[in-house]
Amino acid sequence: xxxxxxxxxxxxxxxLIKAEEGKHFTADEIITLxxxxxxxxxxxxxxxxLDKLIRAGEVRKYIVEEGTSACYEYVGHNHDCKSHYHxxxxxxxxxxxxxxxxxxxxxxxxxxxxxFSIKPEKxxxxxxxxxxxxxxxx
Amino acid sequence: xxxxxxxxxxxxxxxLIKAEEGKHFTADEIITLxxxxxxxxxxxxxxxxLDKLIRAGEVRKYIVEEGTSACYEYVGHNHDCKSHYHxxxxxxxxxxxxxxxxxxxxxxxxxxxxxFSIKPEKxxxxxxxxxxxxxxxx
DNA sequence: TTGCGTGCAAAGGTTTTGCATGGCA
DNA sequence: TGCCATGCAAAACCTTTGCACGCAA
Numbered sequence: 001x002x003x004x005x006x007x008x009x010x011x012x013x014x015x016l017i018k019a020e021e022g023k024h025f026t027a028d029e030i031i032t033l034x035x036x037x038x039x040x041x042x043x044x045x046x047x048x049x050l051d052k053l054i055r056a057g058e059v060r061k062y063i064v065e066e067g068t069s070a071c072y073e074y075v076g077h078n079h080d081c082k083s084h085y086h087x088x089x090x091x092x093x094x095x096x097x098x099x100x101x102x103x104x105x106x107x108x109x110x111x112x113x114x115x116f117s118i119k120p121e122k123x124x125x126x127x128x129x130x131x132x133x134x135x136x137x138x
Numbered sequence: 139x140x141x142x143x144x145x146x147x148x149x150x151x152x153x154l155i156k157a158e159e160g161k162h163f164t165a166d167e168i169i170t171l172x173x174x175x176x177x178x179x180x181x182x183x184x185x186x187x188l189d190k191l192i193r194a195g196e197v198r199k200y201i202v203e204e205g206t207s208a209c210y211e212y213v214g215h216n217h218d219c220k221s222h223y224h225x226x227x228x229x230x231x232x233x234x235x236x237x238x239x240x241x242x243x244x245x246x247x248x249x250x251x252x253x254f255s256i257k258p259e260k261x262x263x264x265x266x267x268x269x270x271x272x273x274x275x276x
Numbered sequence: 277t278t279g280c281g282t283g284c285a286a287a288g289g290t291t292t293t294g295c296a297t298g299g300c301a
Numbered sequence: 302t303g304c305c306a307t308g309c310a311a312a313a314c315c316t317t318t319g320c321a322c323g324c325a326a
Binding site: 063096103109113124127129 | 199227236238241247254255260261263264265271
């Protein structure tokens with residue numbers, strides 16, 4: 001087991017991302033947001049806390065776009081995130097979180113018929129969101 | 139149209155990854171593999187060629203694992219990748235091309251229920267292939 | 277000859293690490 | 302008091318860019 005203390009910084013970081021469960025933050029955004037509230041937290045501290053939360057299963061990390069910084073998202077203690085997919089609009093960049101039982105069937109189908117077990121947490125479906133689609137299709 | 143010359147380095151890089159279509163390489167692996175054959179190619183040159191091949195649609199770039207370097211894989215130019223999905227094994231790197239009417243339903247469902255139109259050609263579903271799953275589950 | 281390609285080194289950006297100091301229990 | 306946490310700066314990494322030179326057509 002891991003020993004750890006409760007600290008002000010750890011609480012600040014956790015509260016921030018927990019307050020907006022389902023929303024993602026980059027490490028830098030967390031630092032900036034806290035700074036805007038007058039709470040200065042070091043970069044290394046943020047990374048170290050996120051890392052700890054990831055190992056604890058409370059936070060998920062994913063790459064939304066190649067070549068950019070990673071995103072971190074609070075997911076809580078219930079690990080039932082198997083049906084949680086990400087839809088990323090390649091036009092406006094919006095990230096949608098979709099939890100839908102239909103997508104569970106997708107996983108089962110692919111596992112059953114193609115022998116492949118999908119990791120939804122690693123998968124991002126790219127496409128166009130409603131707004132951009134309507135704007136582009138004219 | 140883009141002007142370009144045929145060069146020894148470009149040929150070396152293309153031949154290397156083309157010889158093992160379906161396998162992925164990091165930029166560094168390409169440099170090392172070529173170096174092992176006595177062919178020294180600069181880092182920048184490798185990245186520039188990969189970039190060009192990606193734009194030409196001959197090569198795909200993946201993030202297989204967070205925090206590591208990107209992977210590049212030859213996919214050829216005669217692939218109609220618009221009509222099917224890709225399943226990428228994050229362990230062995232195998233790329234499966236899946237054409238299945240069930241997955242067409244996925245697109246329709248997400249469009250209908252979530253207002254999002256997926257671009258299959260841009261989307262890669264990550265997970266574990268049968269072989270790796272069985273090997274890791276032990 | 278023209279102008280793209282090459283390779284080195286430097287720059288850029290994100291994340292990690294070393295170390296002295298600060299803070300929790 | 303013992304030990305973890307913090308924060309700064311430096312390092313570590315991957316990738317891109319600037320620039321002078323090389324090479325294809």
